[in-house]
Amino acid sequence: MKFLVVGLGSMGKRRVRNLQHLGYKDIAGFDPREERRLEAQEKYGIEIIGDWAVAEQLKVDAWIISTPPDTHLDYGFKAAERGIHFFTEANVTDPRAQQMIETLKRTGTVGAPSCTMRYYAGPKKIKEVLASGTIGKPLLFTYQTGQYLPDWHPWESYKDFYVSKKETGACREIVPFELAWLIPLFGKVKTLTSLRDKVTDLETDIDDVYQLLMRFEKGVSGHLLVDVVARPAVRIIRVNGSEGTVEWDHSANQVRVWTAETQNWERFDFSVGTVEKGYIHSEEPYVDEMAAFVAAVKGEALWPYSFEEDEEILDLLVQAETSSDTGRHQS
Numbered sequence: 001m002k003f004l005v006v007g008l009g010s011m012g013k014r015r016v017r018n019l020q021h022l023g024y025k026d027i028a029g030f031d032p033r034e035e036r037r038l039e040a041q042e043k044y045g046i047e048i049i050g051d052w053a054v055a056e057q058l059k060v061d062a063w064i065i066s067t068p069p070d071t072h073l074d075y076g077f078k079a080a081e082r083g084i085h086f087f088t089e090a091n092v093t094d095p096r097a098q099q100m101i102e103t104l105k106r107t108g109t110v111g112a113p114s115c116t117m118r119y120y121a122g123p124k125k126i127k128e129v130l131a132s133g134t135i136g137k138p139l140l141f142t143y144q145t146g147q148y149l150p151d152w153h154p155w156e157s158y159k160d161f162y163v164s165k166k167e168t169g170a171c172r173e174i175v176p177f178e179l180a181w182l183i184p185l186f187g188k189v190k191t192l193t194s195l196r197d198k199v200t201d202l203e204t205d206i207d208d209v210y211q212l213l214m215r216f217e218k219g220v221s222g223h224l225l226v227d228v229v230a231r232p233a234v235r236i237i238r239v240n241g242s243e244g245t246v247e248w249d250h251s252a253n254q255v256r257v258w259t260a261e262t263q264n265w266e267r268f269d270f271s272v273g274t275v276e277k278g279y280i281h282s283e284e285p286y287v288d289e290m291a292a293f294v295a296a297v298k299g300e301a302l303w304p305y306s307f308e309e310d311e312e313i314l315d316l317l318v319q320a321e322t323s324s325d326t327g328r329h330q331s
């Protein structure tokens with residue numbers, strides 16, 4: 001198989017590594033920035049292209065679209081109309097989403113929005129614990145995920161890439177990124193209330209805090225806090241059930257389960273994994289996600305997260321922003 005990685009920034013380089021880890025060597029990379037192209041060539045030995053007119057004509061099996069979120073569908077439409085399967089990193093709202101859904105049905109191509117969190121060890125273990133009934137009926141959760149914005153890309157100013165722009169702001173991107181694994185656990189959201197705010201003196205006009213209070217169809221009540229304030233980075237969730245509690249602390253690589261029956265905590269420790277220099281998250285979940293995409297392209301399995309599902313979750317982001325702006329519940 002041959003792949004074209006569109007965008008050779010932080011995520012694009014990670015996807016090149018993912019594909020090489022899976023044994024794929026026929027990889028081309030496109031980026032308009034020369035320094036990114038040269039870095040990718042030096043590190044990974046891939047074919048590099050700086051002219052999009054050349055890149056889009058390459059005969060490949062799939063595109064990996066690792067560009068800023070507001071450009072994903074621009075490339076996605078180009079791929080689908082050429083009969084090329086494609087994967088995109090996490091998306092933001094786009095009025096063309098329904099058109100993309102119809103295009104994929106018409107062309108029969110695989111369009112795969114990212115759902116990386118479903119491949120992390122913590123969420124997989126929480127899913128297992130809840131399915132087993134170990135903590136009884138899930139009742140409520142509280143979840144904080146955050147990292148100080150200048151720490152996202154220490155090698156460049158946060159003001160120089162998409163996370164500092166209003167439409168593609170860091171928190172605005174991460175809210176649906178997290179909902180993509182929470183909703184399969186707890187069901188669709190019935191009502192939500194939200195507050196977004198800017199609490200830091202970062203030189204950007206993005207909201208640096210999003211808080212969502214949600215009531216789910218399965219009866220669970222949840223609080224999601226996404227921020228670009230936390231130092232050090234944090235990702236901690238606690239789910240309370242009728243018979244116990246499950247917690248995941250990503251920084252500690254640990255899930256803990258307490259039950260009323262045992263009156264004790266049981267601990268599950270995970271490997272730190274392979275962490276590339278300059279990154280804070282291990283490679284393994286991203287490799288597993290890329291393997292699932294390749295399997296979908298080969299027709300061996302269905303991609304688990306459709307554009308239809310992605311659009312429903314992105315609509316929750318819009319509802320959250322509307323709630324914050326109006327001070328009203330959304331349902």
